[in-house]
Amino acid sequence: MAEDAAALCVRCKTEPAAHDLRTENVCSKCFTPFISAKTIKRIEQLQRSTRAFGRPAADAQRYLVALRPGGVSSTALLSVLWDNVRQQRARGQRVKFDVVVAVVDTDLSVEADDVERDDAGSGIVEEGGEDGQATRRRSETEVLLDAYRARFPDVKFTRIPLADALTLDTVSWAALPRGSSESSPVPSAPARRLAGLLARLPSTTSRADVVRLLTRHLLVRAAGRARCDVLLLGYNTTSLAALTLAETAKGRGFGVPWAVQDGEISLPSWTGDGDDTRNEADNDDTKENGETHSSSSSSIPVYHPLRELFRKELVTYTGLTDPPLTPLLPSLAGSSSSSARAVVSHKDLSIDDVMTRYFGEVEASYPSVVANVVRTTGKLERRAATTATAGESGSSCGLCGMGLDEAGDERWRGELGEPAAARSGDGGGGQAGNDDDDDGRKRLCYGCERSVYG
Template sequence: MESTSPPASSNPTCVRCNENEAIFDLRTDKICPPCLAQFVANKTIKRLEVLQRTTRTGGPKQPNKPQKYLVALSRGTSSTSLLQILHENLQQQVVRTQRTKFQLLAVHVDTDLHHRPSSSSDAPSTQGLTSAEETYRSRFPNAEFLTVMLEDVLALDAIDWASLPPLHAGLQTPAEQLADLFARLPSTTSRADIQRLFTRHLLLSVAVREACDVLLLGSNTTALAELTLSETAKGRGFSLPWQINDGLFKVPGRLSTGGDDAGGAAEERTREGPKTIPIYHPLRELFRKELLTYTTITTPPLADIIVPESTSSPSAANGKAAAIVSHKDLSIEEVMTRYFAEVEENYPSVVANVVRTTGKLARPEGENGHCGLCDIGLDEAGDERWRGELGEQKGVERPDGRKLCYGCDRSIYG
């Protein structure tokens, strides 16, 4: 009787471990799921080690006092992958050394202004646990979670509100006031742009309020390339080194601390707060498609808890369906996302070169003050060139003495 053997697999052996079946393409290699997961984790932890060396240089070493990392959690692919990698590393530290180098605070900014309770406090707040937040809490028990409402940005004096269109005081809640402000913005691109800037301000304010040592953003290589081109197209190219590169970022304005303290105590605590905070992108050397694959091979898969991107997009946040949209309703960010999806698939080195080139740019301080919205230093000569070449919309009233960069000015007033 002839013995039968199982049919040979059509997939080659993994080039990294030489043991498992290679079912994924990783750049120029064919690898197995465990090696792909290890590759993603190693790329992220190496960036984290650079962060740890940089933030501890020049100061007293405190091995028994772990740093506090604020992880910006959009509940999308990249930020969830970042949280997973950090949480795993945290667990490994406990097993190996019985102590940890960092603590995790995951902050989600809820941008859906159309589903709010009837009242809202002036200070940054949290709502009852949603199903998504409960899922994340159970999946990552060693992390602390906080949800902040987008309208809480109205309580921050880090923004020069006099440079923006006045809010309608007749509306009942801050969420309604902010929704009305977004409705009066000139385009879909403007709404996406201002929402992103408001979210950044809120993350910085929470980082200061919660005494965090570092702000970690989940932007991958592809997302940073998209941001580079979209910010350039909007006339905010001067800000690229501050928005794309890792390093210290100046905390804008006198951030509101909230709480029930007396005014003097709040001002004293704010005055003693950090003037700068490190902002790092640990996933900056990983492509979006690699992270998408990574979310399917974790145990259990991260893909099961990730919120679909369409529900967290600026269009969805402003009550618009993101699934079916005409070209005229696409923001610059959405155009860049579609463009780089094709470039990443066929020419990934081009995507990486965009980010590496931006990484070589210096961070000049604005000699003419800072923008009242994005808080990046003003480049008046550059702004005037943009206004001269592209023109300025006529018939739009702007407040006297405004101090906005060209990109923010166009986003607000068209």
């Protein structure tokens, strides 16, 4: 197409058309502004709707961008925002927003290296430091982050180890399976304890689900601590569609409007839970600044500025920026754009992975189907009954934070032939007949309970 002199870009009508963009053929120069415009349009909408309860109009808003280093979508989001701020400055305009970046590092193995290993066979090989000193192995995320810092020099990046989740007061740790730390004389590092907890979950899907929820909690907390007005997530049309179906498949369909729509999210506080897991973690060096928020719940507007863009469009965008973003995205190299990672074993795929792959493929031929899923989800109501109780820990799910609809939960269970009393001890936790365990389950919504206890 590009070689065909007759095929000119339908927008500028001077450059050769090089990319399919929805129903048009456009050149590279016209493609990038399309991505920026679609994104900034959502940011402007966000500014209008958050200004009412946000800052005075004269102040720049502060956005926490959730980045997954190596992730196409969040990298594209950061790039668009960064570029927009740069243009505002270059034009001498008042800068409308500042961007700070948070990265939740889900590689638990590197943090576990931090402490002396008292058990053999962990399988982790520690690299020696320069002076023969043992140093912590750097995670893939940390290595990639250096490249991001070089590419976006004036942006502040904060890396949050996933193990910090153990210090979250927005999760009811008593609702989750107990760790084995009680039986161990030495308190293990938070990373290892969290890894142990994840290992006790019933499936790959459960682990991916819990990690996603903890990541979300950490981002909400990070946004509060960084005094940000809004949390921005890098989901695009394709990944929002995948999230919608994955959440539904996991029995959390009632929470879909909160998971995929733009708007305020409230997480309850579980202070006074009396859970030893968290207290123990508090005594460790958790790399926090010591700044704690005192409100009884954490609430922040969460927006998805890329919601009107397909993943394939963002992939194209990453190759067209100047300089290209592709060096930051090793997963794109040598693989098809829709499926970044090769399937090692289908057994190891989570529902989330399956949905991501599925919509990655559907997007190529039937983009309108993908867009429809997201549009339909956008019309679902965030039921007032659920928001009214959000923030009060007594009536919220201890893991995802959604308000509990007890009648609905019981009905679900009844229809599935699982009266609550009959489901005791799955053998995972090893505390038979533990009342705490039962109390914990009661704190979870149906979807989270399935995730955690199978």
